[in-house]
């Protein structure tokens with residue numbers, strides 16, 4: 001079986017088990033067996049770390065149901081992370097021809113040779129940061145809830161934030177803590193580090209180790225991936241915060257003082273690109289902000305993390321290719337490194353595949369629900385595809401068929417549209433025939 | 444001056460003269476000098492062959508005003524056509540190094556050496572097809588109007604259709620002839636041939652000449668551009684017609700019999716990608732059809748014609764790159780010809796630049812008009828950018844600043860976002876430094 005099919009079926013298997021668990025009589029508060037579509041939707045949303053909900057998690061599910069959801073989030077987040085992290089670290093350094101062949105062959109196995117240390121460090125980082133998040137969040141929640149409640153709230157929201165899942169036990173997501181500085185800081189740190197990707201975190205470790213090792217004289221060189229992810233992420237975070245502050249200044253943010261306005265705008269910027277918590281009512285947002293949010297959600301986070309969307313690296317390649325064309329260059333050069341042409345092709349494929357997926361689903365749901373506000377449908381579909389989980393509130397009102405479309409969209413968005421397609425199409429058989437070049441008229 | 448600046452300033456000059464002409468007291472039915480924004484909007488819309496209107500052309504302007512508009516349409520359509528046709532025919536065949544240098548230098552002059560025959564054939568085709576269109580349309584209009592009226596209506600709509608301008612003298616565009624088979628056929632032929640690009644028409648001539656020349660034994664080989672444009676256009680036309688038929692079957696098309704339904708759907712498919720006439724009320728369209736229309740408008744027509752949008756060739760490259768990635772290939776091969784990597788870069792730049800333009804303008808107008816229906820704003824902006832000219836009817840209700848944004852969007856869409864940017868940035872200075880390759884994680 002190809003690695004694409006292994007990953008796709010693996011996700012499917014976890015979603016199926018999750019659906020069955022959430023159907024169990026003791027999972028839901030209402031006595032008896034749960035509703036099938038609701039269980040499937042919730043399980044998919046948790047495994048795909050999306051966070052879209054058709055029922056309020058805190059009041060619909062019992063402690064057991066919530067625990068199942070938390071496990072699904074952790075498996076979904078970690079499972080995807082581990083797989084993609086291997087691939088990146090493998091691609092990240094240069095290989096000779098024989099090594100490349102070996103890697104290509106081993107692609108047919110889910111676990112790669114010599115990856116045990118890597119796996120361990122991925123697990124260790126996850127557990128360490130989730131524990132740290134739980135302890136600090138406990139101190140925040142303890143001021144409003146009893147110890148037992150606070151502990152469960154802290155663990156749940158810490159794991160949900162680290163995995164960028166966006167599930168909350170509060171009916172209003174994090175709106176009740178919208179102006180709490182400690183909560184905003186803790187959640188934002190968990191979201192950013194969880195969504196930035198493992199390669200980045202591991203490189204940071206390596207850099208720190210070399211920095212602290214006074215005997216070593218050589219300077220650590222960050223990879224192109226690290227630099228692109230860090231710079232693009234910082235730019236998007238700042239740009240998002242400023243844009244939200246400006247567009248909602250006299251609307252959603254009107255009742256807050258300036259410091260609170262900034263806090264809310266920063267949180268919105270951090271959460272929008274993939275996490276999916278909200279601390280303001282998105283249903284009351286202006287159409288300008290909703291449209292802006294759609295754009296940020298579609299961009300999404302960084303590769304090899306828990307984030308969705310077309311990813312920061314893809315957007316950077318789009319931007320750099322435009323710059324290159326305007327400068328009359330034939331190649332894309334970022335930080336004095338040339339981007340291989342195969343990556344440019346892949347970036348185009350990601351953009352095209354993602355756009356087509358979003359367009360087809362948005363069109364279909366618009367067809368099913370002609371009387372819905374169009375922007376709410378568009379928002380919902382992009383949120384599902386980029387596994388963000390923000391909603392203007394229409395999720396529960398969608399018909400059964402529209403909910404199934406959203407389930408499918410979350411799934412395709414999580415495994416990646418190219419991986420999904422290649423799982424269906426099977427192994428490629430590259431052709432070695434060369435054809436003469438010929439020009440086409442573009443633009 | 445660079446060719447980019449020449450083209451941009453040329454369009455600006457024509458728009459300015461047009462604005463002044465439309466301000467003249469005898470141009471408008473109302474006595475006195477016209478409204479400046481209205482004149483600027485109409486002039487830009489005509490020169491950019493868009494067709495968006497803030498006033499009803501037939502009742503607001505006198506015969507002189509209408510004549511000025513017609514001249515602006517003809518100059519806008521032909522001016523752009525001739526320039527781009529030269530470039531294509533030059534790029535279309537292979538050049539050796541010296542010829543390439545010569546072309547590069549001559550880019551600084553608006554008219555290229557040895558292009559007189561080409562210019563003549565462009566003019567001849569335009570006049571021949573516009574005359575043919577006028578005569579046939581005259582026979583249609585004569586059944587409802589007197590000879591003088593019919594003649595003016597025929598000439599105006601023939602030129603407007605050939606240049607894909609979308610201006611009409613009827614307040615309801617072509618709705619009153621929605622089920623007239625002759626009118627539908629004539630207008631569709633004019634739109635398709637006007638929008639398919641000159642290179643395609645000239646290649647068709649050359650093929651026909653070789654076909655009729657019985658002494659010649661060699662088979663004519665169509666260029667890659669010809670094949671891509673023809674096949675992509677046919678696919679999009681058929682797909683559009685079927686999609687409109689299905690989505691509007693029980694809404695806008697409900698009152699018509701099946702043959703009429705098909706006629707209206709085909710016309711809508713032909714007109715949507717760039718022409719901008721309408722034979723049904725777009726304000727009453729379902730959100731699914733509006734969204735579909737937005738997609739088709741953004742794709743637009745084919746290069747070197749009067750069409751706007753990102754163009755059929757760009758979309759084809761996006762599609763083929765996705766196919767190549769899924770097949771594990773490193774290059775894009777279409778019809779046994781390899782697409783140069785510089786073109787792939789250019790396609791990405793066109794997609795990115797166009798998307799950013801549409802996003803920024805849509806966001807800005809959403810910010811200015813928070814109470815408008817979002818999809819109507821999105822529709823209007825894409826229509827302006829792709830120089831289509833369809834509207835849900837909000838054009839005249841837009842505030843002054845929003846109208847200025849639409850004017851700017853029509854202009855950027857017409858000259859092309861890359862040309863516009865390079866006119867601002869000036870000549871590129873290509874660097875010859877080579878950097879080592881490094882991978883990035885995509886998707």
Ligand SMILES: [K+]
Nearest residue numbers: 050275276388
């Ligand atoms: K999420």
Ligand SMILES: [K+]
Nearest residue numbers: 493718719831
């Ligand atoms: K038009």
